[in-house]
Amino acid sequence: MDKLENIGRLARSSSRILEKASSENKNKALVAAASLLEEKNAIILNANQLDIESAKNMGIQGAMLERLELSDYKIQLMADGLRSLSKLDDPIGKISWLKTQPNGLKIGQKRVPLGVIGMIYESRPNVTVDVFGLCLKTSNSVILRGGKEAIESNKAIVSILKEALKNSDLPSDVLQLIEDTSRESAFALMRLNKYLDVLIPRGGNALIQSVIENSTVPVIETGVGNCHIYVDENADQEMAISILINAKTQRPGVCNAAESLLIHESIAHEFLPKVGKKLNEHKVEIRGDTLVCQILPFAKKAKDEDWGQEYLDLIISVKIVRSIDDAILHINQYGTRHSEAIITNDNDHAQKFLEEIDAAAVYVNASTRFTDGYEFGFGAEMGISTQKLHARGPMGLKELTTIKYIIYGKGQIRL
């Protein structure tokens, strides 16, 4: 992969230049890129049409085709995203602390870019623009490896973004697209340790697992969410139904949607028929344990593997638990450490749940759908980390940076 080696080298060397760019310069480039995307939207839509046709020929349809398809409106949203990024605070260069040691050494901690970020992702071409914007804002070079189904759209978008970089006197090499969409190119990227500081996969579980298995570059694991709603014995049941229906049905295909409902046994006979009726109205298939199936005749019997499933569809697993401890044990065993919620009016139970659940975001009396960089007030989002190293939960700008220690001496030596 000589070509990839070259892409890596260009990304690395241009990242040294980008690191020195002023916030003003970067923000101007973001706004320029937004305008150029709008101006040249016909080019993007034409390229996207080629992808759509190939996709249809390959038999792709439904949600996947929708994710791939662009429109004037979607291009407008991408451009707006870049403009809002330009208004956010730039984390790069900030000195978090500077202290003088007893020996007179002044030691400071400074925020710096990660350097070169790799991204492997599927279908949605808007990710190309989002990731470009987040990386430019944080002075990182980025190497993109999108899916083959979106290659024409990605090529058109990247070419426009590179033009905007040039027009703004920034090196266009900070944005690299791998046009080879073979499996081999993805595997080669996973081993490009010499030039990559981090690799972020965004997509389905299979893609993410493959990156974890094969990458020697440090990875930030994102996205898989088997999120639970636990309805405690003294929950406000109307609130519980409203939250569950929102978490399950508002956008069933996203990672912070609920996939499993746990109910305290003392309220099962009262609560299940009510929530079952509502789920039915929303065409949600219920896969329940034995007791659930006894109470709800229309429920299907859950298999063992249902408890670990991220359906991303109008399906939910439902289980009766004997206590909050049982609920916590079940969630810590089957959850993916993404987002988990308890519905309760008992403060001690709320506190216990918050403390003992091992997940990026733990909720009391709210929908898991709020796990999102914008909803959390970060102004941007690179994905949702489900690992514990470096970043956990929604990743904003700060998560795309690292620190460096700077030390000022007057000839100090170690004794």
Next chain:
Amino acid sequence: MDKLENIGRLARSSSRILEKASSENKNKALVAAASLLEEKNAIILNANQLDIESAKNMGIQGAMLERLELSDYKIQLMADGLRSLSKLDDPIGKISWLKTQPNGLKIGQKRVPLGVIGMIYESRPNVTVDVFGLCLKTSNSVILRGGKEAIESNKAIVSILKEALKNSDLPSDVLQLIEDTSRESAFALMRLNKYLDVLIPRGGNALIQSVIENSTVPVIETGVGNCHIYVDENADQEMAISILINAKTQRPGVCNAAESLLIHESIAHEFLPKVGKKLNEHKVEIRGDTLVCQILPFAKKAKDEDWGQEYLDLIISVKIVRSIDDAILHINQYGTRHSEAIITNDNDHAQKFLEEIDAAAVYVNASTRFTDGYEFGFGAEMGISTQKLHARGPMGLKELTTIKYIIYGKGQIRL
């Protein structure tokens, strides 16, 4: 590896209990462990003697044998280390921020343990105690996989530490030692994603590279340091010599020791004979470029691979550069992103070096030997990270933790 699966399960389940332990309880356990190590030092020394004998039979000698060998004094140092940890601030449970969103959701960020930390390391049995203390203080379970040359010492130490945990009403399962020291056990640990949150290798370059190559568990890369001292054209030359001799010779076997000297060409003819004489006095072998060999007749000719070497020995590579830009380019190409120093009286050059060098710690007019958790005032150290994700530079207590978002609602759903 059914046994390892069991070790993982025990470490994970006990970590849930440890997470709820009070700071007071953990600190008492640290002090109790310190006393028990002192009380039972004969048991440790006897076990260590077995390791020493096997090591001698295997032909191990010199620095490696020294690292393996324990003494009353070394056990005292380990115990003192645990006592000082007990006096440090506990990061766990701190709420860094809590804010109310426009929709009334209260979102907070809380500091929590990583969970289960894996550690693969070589020879030095004091690492066993240090890592136990750091993990206990931060409420993490730890799975240790030490080298086979130290196995008897490690077993004796771990058994005493587990006794101290029990005496302090903490689960002794939070400390796990893998007694199987085969290569297979190390590889199995590298793939124990189900139970491990992070894996930290400590040891030589070969060990660290093997972990990076083979681990699917997130890794924090530590330790390899090809550190440079760049002597600028207007440096205080006496200071430069003092810093270089300290960085090269005070402890040549450690990762923050200097391995390479870069000199601005305008001072080469004046400075090189002076520094060469001093290096000679300290029995440091010089491997120089062509010009260096012309000026210093006793210097050996450096090969290409010398520029990337971490000698960990009384050897130094020396190169003449034409400018500070050349020096920065060379360091960013051959350095390992550990610690780099410039010696200069020119503020602009100092600033340029601090900004453009890509390393965990960048020094102006001080020895690279200061890159250390204690010297930086962190009160503890888990190793020195040379990667950019999660932790960079000396890792203290905070680097052994992560965050969790806690969200309080009143029935909010996403619109």
